[in-house]
Amino acid sequence: MSVIEVNKLTKDYGHGRGVFDVSAHVDEGECFGFLGPNGAGKSTTIRHLMGFSKPQSGKTTINGNDCWDYSAELQHEVGYLPGEIALPDGMTGTQFLEMQKKMRGVTDASYLNTLLKKFELNPNIGLKQMSLGTKRKLAVVTAFLHDPEILILDEPTSGLDPIMQEIFIEYILEEKKRGKTIFLSSHIFHEVDASCDRIAIIRDGKIVSEFDPEVLKRESDKIYRVTFQDKKQWQDFTGHHYHFTSINERKLRARIQLKKSEITPFLADISQYHVSDFTEFPFSLEDYFMQFYHEDKVFEGVK
Numbered sequence: 658m659s660v661i662e663v664n665k666l667t668k669d670y671g672h673g674r675g676v677f678d679v680s681a682h683v684d685e686g687e688c689f690g691f692l693g694p695n696g697a698g699k700s701t702t703i704r705h706l707m708g709f710s711k712p713q714s715g716k717t718t719i720n721g722n723d724c725w726d727y728s729a730e731l732q733h734e735v736g737y738l739p740g741e742i743a744l745p746d747g748m749t750g751t752q753f754l755e756m757q758k759k760m761r762g763v764t765d766a767s768y769l770n771t772l773l774k775k776f777e778l779n780p781n782i783g784l785k786q787m788s789l790g791t792k793r794k795l796a797v798v799t800a801f802l803h804d805p806e807i808l809i810l811d812e813p814t815s816g817l818d819p820i821m822q823e824i825f826i827e828y829i830l831e832e833k834k835r836g837k838t839i840f841l842s843s844h845i846f847h848e849v850d851a852s853c854d855r856i857a858i859i860r861d862g863k864i865v866s867e868f869d870p871e872v873l874k875r876e877s878d879k880i881y882r883v884t885f886q887d888k889k890q891w892q893d894f895t896g897h898h899y900h901f902t903s904i905n906e907r908k909l910r911a912r913i914q915l916k917k918s919e920i921t922p923f924l925a926d927i928s929q930y931h932v933s934d935f936t937e938f939p940f941s942l943e944d945y946f947m948q949f950y951h952e953d954k955v956f957e958g959v960k
């Protein structure tokens with residue numbers, strides 16, 4: 658049994674909106690990334706995991722407990738960072754955090770203090786006076802102040818500046834080392850690439866791909882760009898039967914896409930030429946992701 662399980666979850670809001678037959682699981686100590694653009698169904702899935710919404714069919718469980726039936730218990734335990742936050746007026750951040758501590762039954766403030774320091778948050782100002790970014794930091798600290806074992810994060814770095822985004826990724830990696838189980842939704846490639854052990858891509862409410870980013874990087878085709886010193890050699894090389902993704906006569910360049918097994922013969926071949934530049938283009942999760950948004954493309958039977 659996995660810590661977090663989404664099992665054939667369907668919630669149909671009509672007109673093709675919602676989530677359809679979505680399944681995913683997160684094992685103990687794993688960070689799982691749910692990657693998709695706006696409106697893909699990330700928050701809908703997370704709302705079901707938090708027990709805020711009842712599935713039309715299928716179910717979601719955390720530690721084997723149905724999220725709808727056990728919503729009160731799991732909302733108390735899980736560290737949930739919502740996509741949007743509503744904070745009350747007429748309070749300072751410190752008062753708000755005191756209230757949250759009481760609600761969570763937290764008596765030891767040491768972890769809270771670590772979080773305040775890590776996210777460079779001074780909560781001693783009115784909630785109304787806080788900038789959007791500061792409010793977002795307060796939401797982060799509030800979600801984790803009870804040092805939860807399970808973190809469910811809906812687009813956690815939206816509204817944070819680039820430095821805070823990096824600090825947040827660092828925090829996730831540290832928490833993962835401490836054995837936490839993490840489900841995070843995002844539309845930021847770098848964020849999921851840097852922190853997740855497994856990634857699922859969701860499009861129009863359906864999962865269209867699930868992979869381990871390390872395996873994908875290792876197994877995916879390699880792209881090389883070669884620039885030649887003279888035209889004759891360029892002509893000779895581009896006459897070969899490689900999979901050229903682009904050929905540029907003016908710059909005497911060619912881009913070649915190769916399967917793993919083709920790399921060694923390619924390198925032997927290219928060593929016969931005088932080249933002025935040779936570049937390998939690293940695998941990009943963004944390129945992989947964008948394939949799934951290319952119009953009219955069919956993936957693994959999913960249109």
Ligand SMILES: Nc1ncnc2c1ncn2[C@@H]1O[C@H](COP(=O)(O)OP(=O)(O)OP(=O)(O)O)[C@@H](O)[C@H]1O
Pocket residue numbers: 670674675693694695696697698699700701702740
């Ligand atoms: N309560 C609801 N009633 C009707 N439609 C809804 C409801 N909640 C979500 N939807 C629709 O379901 C689809 C998925 O929405 P969801 O909020 O899950 O997307 P998301 O991937 O989290 O994107 P975003 O980053 O924009 O929040 C959208 O088309 C949305 O308009």
